[in-house]
Amino acid sequence: MIDERRLKILTEGAKYDVSCSSSGSKRKNTGGMGNGYAAGCCHSFTPDGRCISLLKILMSNDCVYNCKYCPNRLDADVPRVSASPEEIAQLTIDFYKRNYIEGLFLSSAVEKSPDYTMERLVRTLKLLRNQYRFHGYIHLKGIPRADEALIHEAAQYADRMSYNIELPSERSLKLLAPQKSKESLLLPMRKLAEDSAVFKEEKRKGLFLPAGQTTQMIVGASPETDGQIVRLTQSLYRGLGLKRVYYSSYVPVVHDSLLPDLPVGQLREHRLYQADWLLRFYGFTAEEIAPENENLPLDLDPKCAWALRNLQLFPVEVNRAxxxxxxxxxxxxxxxxxxxxxxxxxxxLTFEHLQKMRVVLKRARHFITASGKFYGAKSETAVRGLLTAGETGENATQLSLFSTAETALSALTGEL
Amino acid sequence: MIYLTDGTKESFLTAFLLAFSDGDALVSSSPTQLSLGQKTVFVSADAARAARAEERLLSFDKDCMNDLSLLLRSGMSGREQIAFRYFRLLALQKRPVRDMLADEDVLCASECIRKVTYEIHRLHGFVRFLESASGALYAPLSPDNDVVDLLVPHFRSRLPEFPFVLHDVKRKKAAVYDGKNTFLAPLEQAEVVLSASEQAWQTLWQRYYKSVNIPQRERLKQMKGYMPVRYWKFMPEFSSREPFLT
Incomplete structure (x- = not known):
């Protein structure tokens, strides 16, 4: 049984990873323990409002890489610990049996070398699947620059894999995570997408990443605009067929002259997720959501902002639209x-019907008619005023170093 | 007129036939709802009548008995009345009315059903098993709605090799899976001898729960929205020795 001290260190090292979803896999129970729950299942919620679905843990925090923003970078003076494949597997099984978790989210610092680390991760997965006959959800973080064969093997045991692209541009990546490159992250993602397609095409036995791939990037540690981030997100969905792109607003756990000292407001992260939803479920394109060199407005959600730019399309009649x-x-x-x-x-349908049906009309009433009747404000200024009212309080944030385009550029080139 | 049922499906269907032509009828299973000046009839289940009503209703909507089962499991005190209004409309329309969401009666019923199914989904995550010395798993819970037996298929399919007991301590009954069969049984109080390592795993879980939180980003309101405090009672992450949420 793993001890409390190492569990604490290995969990704290993994907790900034945002992804925790357990959806998308229908893995069957064929004897042993566990199965997939396609809709996903949250088992608990922490005081930061995030859900606990998977046991999110590092195999080791002993890293040979020196990414500037990471508390476990090579230079950092922190206690270094590792867990064995057996310890991780046992912890997963006993938590799962008690219904604490939906599965495992396993990640690791690059210990010794990428291949050494990846090999240990794969060994843990095989132990769980073969010895413990565990069919619950497993999300595995890929290690950049690990051997292709190892990655391919891992994908046959995991439900989902992810490579974090970390920062939204190659320049920022070079500056803040010098040992990682765009290629070292995108190549394995592309390869896995291709392998997965082949696997399906040839109808091979078993499963190959049934819940696909995801990625994550840090927002606010580098000066990219939301417009760029939303475009990057769109290309990841379209080009690589990713299931999700996660954003994590930068929390300064490490102090470095290249990094901002202030945390990024959670509102910016929230707006990016709203934009992400518009891309995935609402039929919007990145170009409609935000101009390339602009951030999303903080005082309005991105759909409201789009609607205000396109008032000629409204109001629509709910009975016909x-x-x-x-x-x-x-x-x-x-x-x-x-x-x-x-x-x-x-x-x-009338407005009364919509109200009774609990359709939220606070914003919608300015953009719809019901049985020909319009209950919104008359002018665009009035609509804008009403939509932004009540949102201003939470938006009062400290200005960031990268608020303007010029300082952002000089930060990237290193002049600042 | 008030039609008082014993809470069962048969009693409800019998009352449904009796009350159908009475537009102002009140159907209820709790005698506390009696109001002044209303006559009250106690409706005991009549199997033949209930079967007749069921057959007729099924001919209008083949899925409607599932709706009824969920409605009668609701913890809301007006559940029989909500079901009565919904099924009355179904009998008048003679076709499925599920999608007529602008209708008040349909709306009430669909919200009531949603609350029940949503709680089932939530409990798939919030149930916490204790491991007993024999290896069987025991989970106490007190759900808002009478759903304990509906949780069994989910846990049975993922833990087929573990016998388990889901104990509704509020309604004093338990859904049991003995490794082969499942059944419902009345259960007042359970004596469980915990396995030797149970406490140690709970302590590790508490440690994990504490460590995975990001204290700089506290959002208690959101947390409690997703996981209402009434569910915390049986979760080991909240019975930590040191107070965690202060």
Whole structure:
């Protein structure tokens, strides 16, 4: 049994990784313990509001890399510990049996070499799947520059793999994570996507990453704009077929002259996730969401901002508008849109109906008519005022070093 | 007129037939709801009548008995009335009414059903098993709705080699999986002898829970929204020796 001290260190090293979802895998129980839960399942929530779905832990925090933002970088003076494959497997099994977790999220610092680390990760997965006959969810973090064959083997045991692209541009990556390169991160992702396609094509036995790949990037440690980040996100979804892109707003755990000293407001992260949802579920393109060299507005959600730029398309009549258009109305989400589609088959919907159906009308009323009636504000300025009211308080944040385009550029070139 | 049922499906369906033509009927299983000036009838289950009602309702909507089962499991005190209004509409329309979401009765019923199914989903995550000395797993819980037996298929399919007991301490009953079969049984109180390592795993879980949190980003309101405090009672992460949330 792993001791409390090492569990604490290895967990604290893994906790800044955002991804914790356990969805997308339908792995069956064929004797032994566990199965996939395609919808995903949250087992607990921590006081920071995040869910615990998987046991998120590092195999080791003993790193040969020296990424500037990382508390476990080579230069850092922190206690170094590792866990054995047997310890990780046993911990997973006993937590899973008690229904504390939905599975394992295993990651590691690069201990000794990429191949040595990857080999230990794969050994843990094989132990769980073969010896313990564990069929629960496993998310494995890929180690950049590890041998291709090892990565391919890992993918046959994991439900999901992820390589974190860490920073939204190659320049920032060079500056802050010198041992990683864009290629070392994107190549294995591309290879896994190809292998997965081949696997499906040839209808081979077993599973190969049934829940696909994800990635994560840190927002605010480097000067890229939201417009660039949203475009990058779109290309990752389209080009590599990723299931999710996660953002983590920068929390300064390490002090370095190349890094900002202030944490990035969580509101910016929130706006990026809203934009990400618009890309994945609402039929928007990155170009519609934000101009390339601008950040998303903080005082408005990105859908409201888009609607205000495109007022000529509104108001739409809820009794006639197609699903695609309903989804573009600020305040109407997937569930409300479906409810409207169902209900309008039986009756002509009025505002009272929408209210009773709990469609949130605070924002939507400025953009819809119901049975021809409009209840929104009359002018664009009034709409803008009403939409931003009540949001201003939480937006009062300290200015960041990279607030303007010029300082952002000089930070990248190293002049600042 | 108030139709008082014993809470079972048969009793409800019998009352449904009796109350159908009475537009102002109140159907309830809790006698505390009696109001002044209303006559009350106690409806005892009549198997033949109930079967007749069920058959007729199924001919309008083949999935409606599933709705009824979920509605009658709700912890809301007005559940029979909500179900009565919903099934009355179904019988009048003579076709599925599930999607008529602009109708008040359908809306009430669908929200009530959603609360029940949502709690089932939540409990798939929030149930906490204790390992007994024999290796069987025991989980106490007190759900809002009467859903303890509906949790069994989920745990049975992922832990087929472990017998387990899901104990609804509020309703004093337990859903049991003995390694082969599942059944429901009344259970007042359970005596569980814990396995030798149970406490140690709980302590590790508490340590994990504490370590994975990012204290700089506290959002208690959001946390409690996702996981209401009433579920914390049986979770070892909240029974830590040192107070954690202060």
């Amino acid at each position: 197609p699903l695609e258009m309903l989804l573009r109305v600020p305040g109407i989400g997937g569930r409300s849109a479906q409810k409207i589609l169902q209900a309008r088959r039986y009756t002509h």
